[in-house]
Amino acid sequence: MGKLRSSSVSFHSICMSICTIYGIFLSSNLITVQGFDSLLQLPRSGASRDRPRSKKALYVDDFGAKGDGFSDDTKAFADAWKTACSFSSRSKIVVPLGSTYLVRPTNFAGPCRSRVTLRISGTIVAPKDPSYWDGLNPRKWLYFHGVNHLTVEGGGTVNGMGQEWWAHSCKINRTNPCHHAPTAVTFHRCNYLKVRNLLMVDSQQMNMAFTNCVRVAASRLRVVAPAVSPNTDGIHISSCNRVEVKGSIIRTGDDCISIVGNSSRIRIQNIACGPGHGISIGSLGKSKSLVQVHDINVNGAYLSNTDNGVRIKTWQGGSGFTTNITFQNVWMKNVSNPIIIDQYYCDSRRPCENKTLAVRVESISFIGIKGTSATEEAVRFACSDSFPCKRLYLEDIHLESYSGGITRSFCWQASGSTSGLIYPPHCFSNDENFIRQKVFSSSVLQSI
Numbered sequence: 228m229g230k231l232r233s234s235s236v237s238f239h240s241i242c243m244s245i246c247t248i249y250g251i252f253l254s255s256n257l258i259t260v261q262g263f264d265s266l267l268q269l270p271r272s273g274a275s276r277d278r279p280r281s282k283k284a285l286y287v288d289d290f291g292a293k294g295d296g297f298s299d300d301t302k303a304f305a306d307a308w309k310t311a312c313s314f315s316s317r318s319k320i321v322v323p324l325g326s327t328y329l330v331r332p333t334n335f336a337g338p339c340r341s342r343v344t345l346r347i348s349g350t351i352v353a354p355k356d357p358s359y360w361d362g363l364n365p366r367k368w369l370y371f372h373g374v375n376h377l378t379v380e381g382g383g384t385v386n387g388m389g390q391e392w393w394a395h396s397c398k399i400n401r402t403n404p405c406h407h408a409p410t411a412v413t414f415h416r417c418n419y420l421k422v423r424n425l426l427m428v429d430s431q432q433m434n435m436a437f438t439n440c441v442r443v444a445a446s447r448l449r450v451v452a453p454a455v456s457p458n459t460d461g462i463h464i465s466s467c468n469r470v471e472v473k474g475s476i477i478r479t480g481d482d483c484i485s486i487v488g489n490s491s492r493i494r495i496q497n498i499a500c501g502p503g504h505g506i507s508i509g510s511l512g513k514s515k516s517l518v519q520v521h522d523i524n525v526n527g528a529y530l531s532n533t534d535n536g537v538r539i540k541t542w543q544g545g546s547g548f549t550t551n552i553t554f555q556n557v558w559m560k561n562v563s564n565p566i567i568i569d570q571y572y573c574d575s576r577r578p579c580e581n582k583t584l585a586v587r588v589e590s591i592s593f594i595g596i597k598g599t600s601a602t603e604e605a606v607r608f609a610c611s612d613s614f615p616c617k618r619l620y621l622e623d624i625h626l627e628s629y630s631g632g633i634t635r636s637f638c639w640q641a642s643g644s645t646s647g648l649i650y651p652p653h654c655f656s657n658d659e660n661f662i663r664q665k666v667f668s669s670s671v672l673q674s675i
């Protein structure tokens with residue numbers, strides 16, 4: 228803990244630097260990433276410097292890609308991947324700057340014989356017409372699976388052309404049937420994965436998903452989709468272990484970061500989020516599922532105009548637990564539910580039935596959460612009657628009303644303890660004698 232605290236940027240400076248970057252991004256129309264590294268003091272991607280000399284470069288154009296934005300370059304990408312993946316030493320696929328490649332839904336399958344880098348400096352666009360997915364899995368566009376030691380980087384753009392998908396979403400127009408839409412980039416069962424310095428634009432549904440991966444380092448990602456685009460989570464982590472996401476800016480229509488499934492040892496650091504639905508653990512326990520989520524640390528975030536701040540959401544009827552979670556050093560600006568635990572989450576057209584089973588929510592710490600709330604109820608702990616929230620911990624909380632007036636806390640079946648100044652005043656049913664979460668050691672992530 229001491230180590231983590233001393234090495235982390237101070238609360239104020241996180242806000243100042245991220246807010247400033249945010250301003251830069253907004254005003255420069257998302258063109259530049261200059262200044263990002265130095266402000267956040269992130270490691271350089273070192274794309275060309277610190278690599279072994281002999282990495283074979285495979286240019287997609289040499290595999291027949293046109294890069295004009297209209298011709299179908301899918302086969303060139305698939306062929307370049309096949310070649311790189313079967314190469315006996317390190318190789319690098321290059322998507323050059325200045326060109327735009329139209330790529331249909333594609334599987335990039337592992338295992339590969341040695342390490343592969345995909346260097347996206349140019350732009351990859353999806354077909355804009357959903358009928359290109361006819362007969363294919365509607366959840367996938369660029370789908371990497373079973374690949375170990377993959378690096379994806381390059382400063383380029385991945386554009387999901389999601390407009391048609393959104394228009395056909397039942398969340399936009401209730402007369403539409405509900406169907407799945409693709410996640411723009413999925414990494415499934417990819418271990419030792421590095422993803423950095425990419426811009427994701429207008430994804431069809433989720434932007435980037437990590438599912439069943441172990442050891443992932445993601446950094447300097449920028450995600451941009453309209454606030455009204457449905458289910459466009461920024462970064463989705465499902466049943467992964469040892470994941471670090473840092474120094475990223477996410478403006479989207481759903482959760483900026485969502486963590487679900489049996490995930491553990493996840494560290495989220497220095498994130499700017501908004502618009503969007505905040506940083507969420509869950510939803511968990513849908514359709515009576517069993518989940519075990521533990522050791523999640525969110526340290527350093529700036530959330531502005533989001534629907535939620537830091538949130539844990541579980542469906543009634545699930546089982547398992549979410550425990551040992553810490554949210555710290557989070558700055559909120561005009562956030563609708565800055566701190567929220569909701570064990571009654573229900574995202575369906577019909578009201579959800581009352582059930583006794585629930586995913587247990589225990590040992591959750593909120594430390595240094597400050598800023599402004601768009602609503603009076605700045606803190607909400609709506610916990611289950613049969614499985615009340617236990618060992619909640621609040622320290623240095625200051626959430627004022629954005630528009631003036633008071634803020635308050637809501638508690639239902641929530642117990643815990645506090646330290647330092649707490650505003651709005653807490654409403655725990657009893658004062659437990661509980662010390663805050665020990666944040667899991669950073670060494671767990673070191674060998675990514």
Ligand SMILES: *[C@@H]1O[C@H](CO)[C@@H](O)[C@H](O)[C@H]1NC(C)=O
Pocket residue numbers: 400401402403
């Ligand atoms: C919703 O979809 C229906 C059928 O496709 C269409 O007639 C209607 O105009 C749409 N409504 C809106 C608000 O777009």
Ligand SMILES: *[C@@H]1O[C@H](CO)[C@@H](O)[C@H](O)[C@H]1NC(C)=O
Pocket residue numbers: 466488489516517518519
């Ligand atoms: C989580 O792990 C448990 C036990 O291994 C398993 O039964 C359950 O299906 C998993 N849940 C999810 C959402 O993957």
Ligand SMILES: *[C@@H]1O[C@H](CO)[C@@H](O)[C@H](O)[C@H]1NC(C)=O
Pocket residue numbers: 521522550551590665
């Ligand atoms: C949560 O942390 C406590 C205290 O460090 C530890 O005893 C417990 O095993 C942890 N639980 C899980 C599920 O990781």
Ligand SMILES: *[C@@H]1O[C@H](CO)[C@@H](O)[C@H](O)[C@H]1NC(C)=O
Pocket residue numbers: 532561562563601629
């Ligand atoms: C503050 O948040 C509320 C609720 O989301 C929104 O209606 C309002 O426009 C926001 N104010 C500003 C200045 O962004």
Ligand SMILES: *[C@@H]1O[C@H](CO)[C@@H](O)[C@H](O)[C@H]1NC(C)=O
Pocket residue numbers: 578579580581
């Ligand atoms: C569930 O319980 C709440 C509180 O007791 C009650 O207000 C609500 O009507 C119930 N909902 C259903 C669908 O039974």
